[in-house]
Amino acid sequence: MHRHPFPEPLPRNLLVGPLVAAVLALLGGPPAKAEEGGGGTLLLRHGGGAPVEAPRLAADAAIAVSGPTARATITQAFRNTTAEWVEGTYLFPLPEDAAVDAMRLVVGDRVIVADIRERQAAKRDYEAARAEGKTAALTEQQRPNLFTNAVANIAPGETVLVQIQYQQSVRRSGDTYSLRLPTVAAPRYSPAPPPVQRTADGPAEPDPVPDRHAITAPVLDPARHAPINPLTLSVDLKAGFTLGAVTSATHAITVEAPSARERRIALTDGATAADRDFELTWTPAPGTAPAIGLFRERKAGADSVLAVVTPPAAALPAAPPPRDVIFVIDNSGSMGGTSIRQAKAGLLAGLDRLRPGDRFNVIRFDDTMETIFPDLAPADDGHLAEARRFVASLEARGGTEMLAPLRAALRDADPEGTGRVRQVVFLTDGAIGDEARIFSAIAQERGRTRLFMVGIGSAPNGHLMRHAAELGRGTFTQIATVDQVADRMRDLLLKLESPVVTDLAATFSEEAEASPAALPDLYRGEPVTIAARMRNATGTLTLTGRIGGQPWRTVLNLDEAETGTGIGIGKVWARARIGEAETARITGRMTAEAADAAILRLALEQGLTTRLTSLVAIDATPRRPAGTRLARTDLPLNLPAGWDFEALFGRDLPQDPVSTRPGRRAEHGPAELIPASTRSISLPQTGTASDLLLLTGAGLLGLALLLRARLPRVAP
Template sequence: MTVPITPIRPDEVLPVPDAGFGALETEKGNLPLESVDVRASISALTAGVEVVQGFRNPHDVPLEATYVFPLPPRAAVTAFRMEADGHVVEGVLKERGQARADYTQALREGRRAAIAEEDRPDVFAIRVGNIVPGERVTVHLDLSQPLPYEDGAAEFRFPLVVAPRYIPGAPLDGAAAGAGVEPDTDAVPDASRITPPVLLPGFPSPVRLGLSATVDPAGLDITEIQSSLHDVDREGDTLTVRPGERLDRDFVLRFRYAESTSLTLTPDAEGEEGTFALTVLPPEVERRRTPRDVVLLLDRSGSMSGWKMVAARRAAARIVDTLTAGDRFAVISFDHVAEQPFPGLAEATDRTRYRAIEHLARLEARGGTEMLQPLETALALLADDGRDRVLVMVTDGQVGNEDQIIERVGARLTGDVRVHTVGIDQAVNAGFLGRLALLGGGRCELVESEDRLDAAMEHIHRRIGAPLVTDVTLHPEGLTVSDVTHVGSLFPGVPLTAHGRYRAASAQASISVRGHAAAPWSQTVTARETANPAVRSIWARAELRRLEDRYTIGEHTLEKRIVETSLAFGVLCRFTAFVAVDARVVGDGPPVHEVIQPVETPAGWETASSVHLTAAGGAMPMMAQASLGFSAPPPPPAAPGGPPPMPAPMSPPMPAPRSAPAPKPGSRLRRAFGAGGADRMMPHPGREQAPQTDLSGIVPLLQGELTRLARAKGRPDDERRRYLADLASRLRVAAQMVGGHHELTALASELEWAERADFDLARGWAKTEELLTRLAGGAPEPKPFWKR
């Protein structure tokens, strides 16, 4: 069968004329990274990928090389190994602090070592230490990833560059957590770990890229393959990127084939347990139109310049055009300030829609990316629970304070506000945008070119309305399931997918999927057993991501569970790291020279120096050093007598990568992993907010919730579950108002999962009644708010 390969690459992203092979020559020698090879094996809706990075030491002294690079945000990294001087050293997955201790100790003893760490869902770092002069060292990463599928098409997207990110906040004192070009700040305490230097435009390509993908349809009928952004050749079932391509944009393959519905069971090597993967196509159900409140957030920061700003304006205007007279909407454009064409929510009349489009047409890229305040403003506008509430954000997502944003708005996204994100870039921050969409029960669209915009926006338009099927639950038959990934709702043209663990499966095992549309709906899927190990890894990565998001929002007791899950399933996360230590001694001590590999300027971006990516008070990148790939000079020495950093639980004290000045009295300890020994994910500054009132001040709120709870007691179970899930977000707000309340926070954390099939509704309802009754009746009658 002959399948055509259709290029959809934009004209402006052609190979640079002077692109070539080999390393970049500088006054101080070659850069350490010589090659990156990506080998993907795609089977149906799953991809297994091996990433091979080749390093060479061109100096006459031992070298430590650091490379900050992206991986797909839903990928599960399952193996790591190092090859040098004819020897292969397998990496071991350990708790992150312990892995760093082993790596540092090996370098001190003159042994060769490598460590792989995750800093964001899609940003990773590899350090290779004690590379002897003239030596080549190769590191291998194995990973598995699910492929998104909708409307008859699947997509394999592999990112190749970490784009510069806006870093807000005030610089922190003390040693930097990493060797990047931006200082750590109170909003992004590990900024120096995610900001590698950027090559100045005009340099020849310093890294040789090899990328191939073998496609196995696994019984499905492929009708077309599209390659976006890169030129490819085909030989049999393998597609290969042509020589000379650069690591400056995502590699994207899309292929269309017949739709499918399946339930696969992948047993573990031992015992009766395993992992299941479920895919269900949505039913053809006639929808009822509900009046909508829609808030459109548009990023107009400096990193959105060029085609991205044009595409963002078009995307926003199309969303405005879909609104009808029964809808209300608001448009908020933001960089370091937020602007609106009219205050609040307005009726979607012809006049207001014209004013909004006129405002959008005047927007140009400028300034920094202060995203938190506009997000909070948008959520405050979406307060009418009698309407269908939708938030759409159009951005490239290039911010460094993702955790701070998720922390501040995450609890408010667990109710009925659906959040759709449109990522416009050729190297988009997909991990962050995906987390927002997941928390908001919406959709994340990635748009890498203007050619792709039409199809992406069509998907968003179809999903701004109410979902086809809500309150979806899973009912297994012949097996017991647990730890199921978020199910959510069914939307037009989008199959429902779920992964989880199972045990004691019978020969006739199946899962019945049930929900509500115009009437109750269900569909039963029969299971079949497979031997695909990627299913287990993909579930584990999704479970770890869910736990990490809950940790970010405030559940710090989950740290131990996250580490245990990561180690049990052999999947890398932000609390663990792969470390490979060679038993042979190759030097007299730690490496003399440290180099961080510079990355390409993302395709379509202007000169890096013209894009403002640092908040007021932060330092701009040192472009001369960035272009050469050498670290900034170490900070000044500390004043004597300062207290040493406090080691985190479960992590032994760690030496800093360079001499670490003691923190000033009263300064906050940074959360950066391993900076001065603080290897733990510490809470962000700002979580410990000053109380707005005492317990008596929130008694009216709790009494109101208790009244609503009593009214909802006779409703159907699915409505009661949805009510408890909504209540969770409100209880978190009440706890914050009093400066933190353990019982309210704990109950909110439990109720967030009320819509899951394994949630004990009777127990959760009784527990909520008991706590609200006790707190609302146990305090004196407060004064009215207006008299305080």
């Protein structure tokens, strides 16, 4: 580990981002609702000890899009407002395909660059540094889209910055490109562990969520406390083609246009609560959409190649084959609020698109499940009317036991097909902790069924939704707001009715390690994306398949690939290969030992955070005086926007702003938030120069606003 000035010149967003985040942290973010007698201060209990004031947290996201990939820097500012030394742990989400490869810990004028190490070794080194009084940070992956940061030995009155960087690919569907940044880790339902006992046939079943304590955190009740953890965000968009519309359906944004091919995007309000996914979409100017995107990047003596190809659309057949469609709707507690309304509207739209000759059924689930008809019913007026009444009556409640309804939907009484298309449309926020069981069931039981996942709400589990759709050879659609229901369900239902591109295969003329190894079926407007690594990107890539029953073939000359530097294709390729190895382990196509060996080799070679590797940064000099208490806390999270706290955790709660209700949250370990008005002890007050800090923060914000006002703006 190093202790030195910045090892290389930092890009502008890496320097400005921490300043903005630090100022927000000093000012405390959005004003909290004043509790009676307490002024809104958040206190944390942990391990039965005395309550400790929660550290403040603010974050800044700076994202640079370069053609097919994006590079993001997330800066988290941990502000210790107490007179005690503190260790803070924060649970946060990232995109499901994020290749996390760098972390810096900034303490005052010292910058400590993290190393990638095997997970257990990184954990031991962090814990040793914590015990020695050294400031240290540890970034661990809990799921491909869920991470934790632990920061030890934050001094009284001190702000510590943790900067994380990752690479990801840009999504494309038809002529629309998109980028998504999750900002809050939604509470996840974890099925109860089995009894700890042996049976006549051997040991009891393993815990479906063995790491349940690692994927939970205190959750604020929005009825009792204002949002915390403010987020600032900027995007530097260089699309590689002339741009048309640049929009966000989830946040108000300002858009500047330095050139026809570039945009600079920021949040209109400057800072926002971290309580929903940020989504940005852009389209090419008319007539400029690339049919084929072919890119290459050379690094460490090898070429990485990324090909994005949209096959030509096939005409709809005159008489589409009859379909058997099973709709599954999640009505668990996490779907309370606007989510259940979105899901019900989406399902009703699906019912409206059924045709004479189709058959259907509807399954609803929480911690129970119910099927409206005993078997598939004809899509006639009587059965459709009964289904609409059933859907209209649904309310959000209970836990999220997803495995049983999934298996019921996949169960096929006619596995040979007899000329009917079988499809499952699954509407959920995916807020569960037992993803591995879901993936395994899909891989083993999908048969001829195609599974279409519809992610509902402001913070769906993208890892579950996207990967389940890939395993089920369907597609993933996200509906973040009620306004998106009609358009996005229409696009999805058109895919269900459209012929697919089948029997896809990719062949390189030269030796290459390609991902995915097996290409999926494609639906109308869906591109095929292939990442590969090879010694030299020469020769050709041939794609073949069948569209509407007719052969299709295209040949790409790799010598004509657009050459880029710093666009991170190699990281994207490695992350995809790691994901394939994880899937092979879960579904039994690779032994656990072989999969782990492949994942560890790629992670250490590419410097990536995975299930088996972590980033750890440790300052060289002990700072906390020997014998001084270290208060340990889990930082609280906002409830995702639109969620109903009482539907999620129940109404019989003590008067505190978070829930520790079993089933949704872990049964042991996490800190518990209590409102300041209920505290019965006096905490030591911080000894910082608060007036000076407030004046400094106000001055910096005023300067930023003045500079921003002088910059030209272009409306989106």
